[in-house]
Amino acid sequence: MTATMTKPPVTPVPVASRAPRRKPPWASKIAVNTALLLATAYTVLPLTWLLVASTKSLGDLSGNAFTVTEFHFFENLGDLASADGGVYVRWYLNSLLYAVGGAGLGAFCSVACGYAFDKFSFKGKEKLFGVVLLGVLVPTTALALPLYLLASELGVVNTFWAVFVPVLVNPFGVYLARIFSASYVPGEVLEAARVDGAGELTTFWSISLKMLMPGFVTIFLFQFTGIWNNFFLPLVMLSDRELYPLSLGLYSWHTVVSAEPEYYPLTITGALLAVVPVVIAFLSLQRHWKAGMTSGAVK
């Protein structure tokens, strides 16, 4: 905000210094950084609002945005823990279970498969890989309804497995794992292990997997956030609120706020706490995020 005010008046450039464009003028330096600051304000302010709003009581919420007459954060936390018989805590644990368990197991399957695609040759390999890539393009929400129809035929709707199993599959993870395997696991290492008489599976388990660890973390992180943020699949699969993940639980609270405004502070504080794990995971493991995002783009 202040950057726009401190912007100096653009002085006419002396004719002599105009020809060589070595040093960028101050004005454009300030303009560029001001534009970036404004964009940052756009991305950060709504989260700042969420943070401030979580410290407010219901009465304060409708008042001035950034004035807090009483600091109500801990009361909100207490209300959150006890609301509807403590169901929020249950949702939080469910989300952790779905996301950590699902991403761990899913990433392992992807890494094993991508490694096999990279290190072994067999007939029709590239065609099979093409099928995996097609899977990347299948719209996930268009898939949720078919999954529900199948699950209801099998009678597993409204169970833990109905939400847990479908999120394990991650074709993009296989694609990434193949790239990572090609760059992290040198062929000579495998040759050496073969000469020593180690079986292929033993080699994978005790040598290659360690070398693939950074790739595993990257795939895990992407899948973790994907599952943590997943909403459509639990929405169609679950009706028992004891099985809800956070996304669906908060949605169910949100749908009643207009009738019962006391759910406003609960939804806001609950949303803030639900954002925390993904933000922490992102900030602490930035390098891995970038590796995953950019290996698709830079080519």
Next chain:
Amino acid sequence: MSVQKSHRGAATLLMAPFFALFLGTLVVPIGYAAYLSLFTERSSGLGFGGTETLFTGLGNYLHALGDPAFRAGFGVIAGYVLGYIPVMVGGALVLALLLDSTLARAKRFFQLTLYLPHAVPGIIAAIIWLYLYTPGLSPVVAAMREGGLTWNFLSSDHALSSVINISLWEWVGYNVVIFYAALQAIPREVVEAASVDGAGELRTALSIKLPMIQAAVVMTVLFTVIGALQLFTEPMILNGANPAVNTTWTPNMYAYDAAFRRGDYGVAAAASILLALVAALLSFVVTRIGNRKGAA
């Protein structure tokens, strides 16, 4: 010879878990939905004796395609794509080019803060923005009012722009990071040569850098269009707050509505399959265009 054989065994074992999941949660459900989409349920003549399942061929597809609500959903998506893609891709490109210029400071900080909203679950992003759209709750609306601006985010005329804004907030920083990485991968000599030749920052950005990250831009457009077709979470939150956003506003909401409000699984399956087909067709077209441009 024996080495080859053991390879095959190991490869099969390593690939089996993934492909079992791939079959069970991707191929089979789609196949089953395709099968279901060919049948319809009718209550038998006298109103008792339950329902019977009838084969209708493409009846459900014709029903969905003939339903103005379903077609209107694709109209909404078209409007959304036309509004959203230029703003999001254009904005992300501008920000990435600014970051990549020699003029920008604190590049890591900017990347981090721009990316941050992408870590927020979509449903929570939508809830935050809905509250920021709601008069009486929102500091944004209050500030705009004080400034003499009366923009009603929740009026039916502004439904599309309100949804676009939520998506923009979630995705713009993500794509900035992607484009920035692609820009960083451009060989420095190329950029330096341009500046030696007397090209300014702007000229270098437009005629050197931009063409070189075309592949990344095409990929982003492709994934954004596929994402747009699945539009669901954000309008689902605005449904009820904005009169224009009804329960069948997007094709995905239509499919959800068919399955859970009307209990018509055949039409729901047909709508899902149609959606997946349109997505597949669009990806095909976009990649074709991308390849042709890349080759030229």
